Amino acid sequence: MTALLDVRDLKTHFFTRDGIAKAVDGVTFSVERGEILGLVGESGSGKSVTGFSLLGLVDPPGKVVSGEIVFDGADLVAGGEEAIRGLRGKRIAMIFQDPMMTLNPVLKIETQMVETVLAHADVSRTEALTRCREALLRVGISAPDERLASYPHQFSGGMRQRVAIAIALLHEPDLIIADEPTTALDVTIQAQILAEVQKLCAETGTALIWITHDLAVVSGLADRLAVMYAGRIVEEGPTSEIIANPLHPYTRGLIESVPHGKPHRSLLQQIKGMAPSLLNLPEGCSFRPRCPRADDACRRAQTLGTPLPGRHVRCVHPYIEG
Amino acid sequence: MLVYLIRRLGQSLLAVTAMAFLVFLGVYAIGNPVDILVSPDATQAEIQATVQRLGLDKPLWDQFLVFVGNVFHGDLGTSFVYGRPALDIVLERLPATMELALVALFISVAVGVPLGVYAGLKPDSIGGRSVMAGSILGFSLPNFWQGMILILFFAVFLGWLPAGGRGETVNVLGIPVSFLTLDGLKHLLLPALNLALFKMSLVIRLTRANTREVALQDYVKFARAKGISHRRVVFVHILKNIMIPVVTILGLELGSMVAFAIVTETVFAWPGMGKLLIDSINLLDRPVIVAYLMLTVFIIVGINLVVDILYSALDPRVRLSEVKG
Ligand SMILES: Nc1ncnc2c1ncn2[C@@H]1O[C@H](COP(=O)(O)OP(=O)(O)OP(=O)(O)O)[C@@H](O)[C@H]1O
Ligand SMILES: [Mg+2]
Secondary structure (H helix, E strand, C coil), X not given: CCCCEEEXXXXXXXXXXXXXXXXXXXXXXXXXXXXXXXXXECCCCCXXXXXXXXXXXXXXXXXXXXXXXXXXXXXXXXXXXXXXXCXXXXXXXXXCCCHHXXXXXXXXXXXXXXXXXXXXXXXXXXXXXXXXXXXHHHCCCCCHHHHXXXXXXXXXXXXXXHHHHHHHHCCCCCEEEEECCCCCCCHHHHHHHHHHHHHHXXXXXXXXXXXXXXXXXXXXXXXXXXXXXXXXXXXXXXXXHHHHCXXXXXXXXXXXXXXXXXXCCCCCCCCCCCCCXXXXXXXXXXXXXXXXXXXXXXHCCCCCEEEECCEEECCCCXXXXX | CHHHHHHHHHHHHHHHHHHHHHHHHHHHHCCCHHHHHCCCCCCHHHHHHHHHHCCCCCXXXXXXXXXXXXXXXXXXXXXXXXXXXXXXXXXXXXXXXXXXXXXXXXXXXXXXXXXXXXXXXXXXXXXXXXXXXXXXXXXXXXXXXXXXXXXHHHHHHCCCCCCCCCCCCEEECCEEECCCCHHHHHHHHHHHHHHHHHHHHHHXXXXXXXXXXXXXXXXXXXXXXXXXXXXXHHHHHHHHHHHHHHHHHHHHHHHHHHHHHXXXXXHCCCCCHHHHHHHHHHHCCHHHHHHHXXXXXXXXXXXXXXXXXXXXXXXXXHHHHHHHC
């Protein structure tokens, strides 16, 4: 069976006044039906831009310059706007990072939900409203009629994110791209929403790309992880294997900087240095200046290798025992 | 909402009173009106009599109270020139000015908003750039000069439209209007266009700036991610957000439109309040000047009030916080 989504060598660049920012520079990954993929990386590594590229929503001066996004057998890059338009909201949905900004402040929830239903389904307004009510109930919002008549500002952040999730679920899509949907929320709500999304996706067989900078959040959720650094995937593989045995020095750094399970006062290991500017990337491996294992071999262009079965890593000195 | 209304009414009243004081100071108290009212070879006794008749010997504060009292009774003095109540004379000219201002406002929105949205959505296209260049001209060329060029081109050179006057009018609810007759419409078009050009440029720039800002908001991206049509994104999600600042500014500008009309009415010999004001200044008809100023203040304050209410109707966030507060 072919994968639901197959992204090959995707490049999305921003043509800014100061130069070309290669926010996504040759990203390759795939997502199977019903699978949860965690896309992990520091701030600015290009996770959101990857997500927007999949939906054809990159704003100028950004542009998908090359690569393939094969969704259910059709290449969305080659097909352009035509190919992607009918899929948005119907077969691929997205949940955004900041729930305070995702709903239109001057439109009622009802308007924003009903238009989504009517965009893809040929049903009456009443029928559309019924579906909206069901969707709200599904994400744990009670008294849906009252909620539908409200404006976004009358809701808390967690509630707004639930509404956004309800909207994403309206058409039971094949794939949901969740771009750090819980980062802006407090920890308890974060956990609730995480659990709910996981449950709903399992129920409907929806595949999920969960974007986050927080490895702890995604490690309990995702089937597989893709670790992104400076616009590239540096490591990819099954979650448990990566957590137990990270191959790339950057992944190892990320895992060591997670507070989880450490004695209380012991110092967290930080990755030293700062994320590089996309306008001025070092040649060869972009992680080289921060890497404890770097040597001259790292100056050469890096390719994604498969040192262990099912494990992909872009590094000439991966941590492989023995 | 009621509390809000009452508070806003109170503010409006305060504004009118403050303006009344300024008008009073500016027109009555500065300079000695007696010098103008009495012939140069009047005797001391005659001057004294006039001063007493006009109450000019009383303290300034008393004079102001008398003036305000009269204003509240709708008495703004009798025109020296026409010998009739000044307010009546100004009010007779009000419909012509309001018609001009409203038609100009309509033109500036009907043309300005679409052009602004277009330029905002496609800021780097040739069309978008031309719109912006045009708006700079509308902004910076003097209004009276634009008016004369319009007359030169459309009235003198092409001969399509008349150069001045109001043309044929019909009465609607007892108010004469031009825009319902073909002749009136022809007369109205050039002055309205002239008055609209400046505001149109303002609307274009405002709309463009807001469109650019709103188009980059997450909620617009989210709307697109939901798969709704591009049209709906622009006309519902973007337009509804940019209408809030546009309505606010325009409401405030309607007042200044009435004021700006002075220039346009003079250039196009449009028989409105503005032209009356200029004529009255030339004739030193002070009650009419005062009546004009007070009426204009009243109109502008009234418009601001209406705009605030409209604004809260457009923006649910304002509505709610005011209900609470
Ligand atoms: N509009 C833009 N203009 C120029 N460069 C941009 C623009 N948007 C994004 N970029 C570039 O793309 C890079 C990646 O951005 P992206 O939003 O994908 O990061 P991210 O991994 O999602 O980070 P975060 O965790 O902070 O959301 C940015 O560092 C920036 O250099
Ligand atoms: Mg992001």
